[in-house]
Every structure is written in structure tokens, then in C-alpha cells.
Amino acid sequence: MSDVYVIGTDMIRFGRFPEKKVEDIGAEAALMALDDAGLGVRDMQALYCGNLFQANAMVGQRILQEIGQTGIPVTNTANACATGATALRGAWMSIKAGVYDLVLVVGVEQLGKAGLLGGAGGGGGIPKEGLLGSGLMPAVFAEAGMEHARKYGTTFEQFAKVSVKNHRHSTRNPKSMYRNETPLEMVMGAEMIAYPNTKLMCSVNVDGSAAAVLASEKKAKQLGLKRAVKVKASILTSDRFTQRDFTMPDVNTCTREAAKKAYEMSGVGPDDINLIELHDCFATAEILHYENLGICKDGDAGRLIDEKQTYLGGRIPVNVSGGLLSKGHPLGATGIANIYEVTTHLRGEAGKRQVQGARHGLTHVIGLGSACAIHVLEKVAS
16 A cells, blocks of 8 residues: 655635635635645546535535536545545545545635534434533533543643633734734633633634645655655544533544544554644643644643643643634644644744644544544654
């Protein structure tokens, strides 16, 4: 089986573009990624497209109508917040299997000001999950944060510090929706959405797109490996059935299983990872995922943020892009935007936010329902 490489990737600056169609936004990132690879759409053998809110509308084909219809197969993917990463994994698998040598992957979403996102389309009757409280995501991750606080004493201030960090990181990222510092007092004093998450501790609904060109090892070598980044692991999980409280979903289990498999597949461990782009849909989520991804022991996540170990310049920088809290969270694009961010650092091209000496990076997204996608990327030795 062939190794797989990212040989081109880019993303638009996330924002709100009510005057554009979703295929226009997706086409923009697709062309940018192709340019980054030094290739054209005629070189692509397949397209994998991730989009959630228009999942029945053949968004991938509509993007090709904008950039060039060459007759290639198109696979459209929807998998909650893991949509873009799932599309990327499909492309990775097709190359790994020897079916293609060059594949274009696009993730795109047009959310605008979508409000408080929640579960939908699950059918009628009494749901198997979420019998108490709310199926809205702020409530789900508020409950998860409070459970962490109950078990380990995590404080409101520690959760809020995640938002302070990610907003600070975003000031160095020209592609972030917001590029404003938010001092701790501002974060804690903002409008309360669902305790302990204030408005500034919730991810930003935006429009956005990101794209990547994946290549087999043979093709990457033909084109030159100077800026290529190897995909060391690509993992997708869903939750196992467990005997547990059905009142609220467990936001930890599928990440823990995915992380274990990703480290096994890649042959690297948490201590080898130099930067992480993880799913900080809420500030509470980032704290939980420190432990789920194994970068600290259970109960130590609050100490990590207190000691600024996950800041740029710290032991293991997390969400140097600004994360979903500041860069924004266009659902179908997020997983590929994470790939763009980590690839940029491994290439040494991240400018003011560069994680120095980065050799391994990890991307993580989770969609409740459930799906977790983790990718481990490696810098190619020069």
C-alpha cells in the first residue's frame, strides 16, 4: 500500500459571504490548493467533498462546474462536524488502496449566523440519547465541562483561559474570522450561554472552505517532495455501546479510541507531537480533549492551561490557528482547515505563529452522534 502525502493545501479566510453560493466558496479554496500543488483540475483523478447543510445537493459536482468538469468521480460526504475530515480520509483510503495517485479534497460550509446548533433529522419519538436538558451543543458541552469540574475540580477560570489563549493565537493568523485579544475578565464577564461557557467561549458560526491535494508516494516523488507532508495516520471512529447514563451524550469516548488507534498506526505517541489542532467547539471541549488525546493525565488539563503549556511557545501548542473559538467553525470545512494549519507549520511556512522545529502534528474533530477523525502528519526529511 502506498504512503499518502499532502502536496497542496489552502483555505480562504473564514467569514460571512451571503452574496456567494456554497459552490463559489468551495471553488475558491479548491483552486488555491491546486495552485499550491502546482497542478490543475485536469491532473486530479477524483474529488472528495465534505458539506453538511447541503448534503443532498451534490456540492462536489457543483464545485467542478466552477473549476472544470473533467468527468472524474465525485464522492460527497456528510458526517456532522467530522465531515471534512471524513472526506479527507476517503481520499486517503483511495490512494492507500492504489486506486488513484492524485485526489482533490474540498470541505465547505455556509452557516452565516446560524444560531445555536443542535441535533436534527434523527426521526420522531423519544430519542435514545439526550432525554434530559437540551440537544443544543452549548448545553451538551456545558454538561461535559461541569462533569469534569465535579471529578477534578476544574474551575470556570481555567475553562475561560482556553478562550483567552485561542483568541490571542488568532491575532497571528490572517485567515481567522476574528483577530482580537480577549482578556480573562472579558471572557468571564461575557454573556452566559450555558455555564460555564460564556459567549466568548463558544465557537463562531461562519462561512468557509478549505482544500487539499493528496498524492501517492510515487506521484509525490515525481513532483518533488520538498513541501510534501506525509499522512502517518488517518482514523475514524464512532462510539461503542456502553451501559451508562443516557441523559446526555458522552463527548469523550470516541476521541479516546481514535487517539489510541492513531498513535498505533503512526508509530508516534503524544510526547512526539509538536502541535495539535483540536475540536474546541467550546472552551470546555478543549480542556476535555487534552486528556482524551493523551497529552496529559486525567485531571491535569486545568494545570496545563494554567501553566500555558498549550500556548504558542509552550510544551505542546494547541490551536495556534485561533481554533474554532476565533478562526471559526464552518462545519464541513473544519477538518480540512485543520490539515492546512498543521501542514503549514510542518512546512515551516506559518509566519508569526510558526511552531519552531515542528516535525509531527495532529488534527482532531468530533461530531456528536458520533464520529471522531484524527490525522497524524509528519514533515518529510529534506
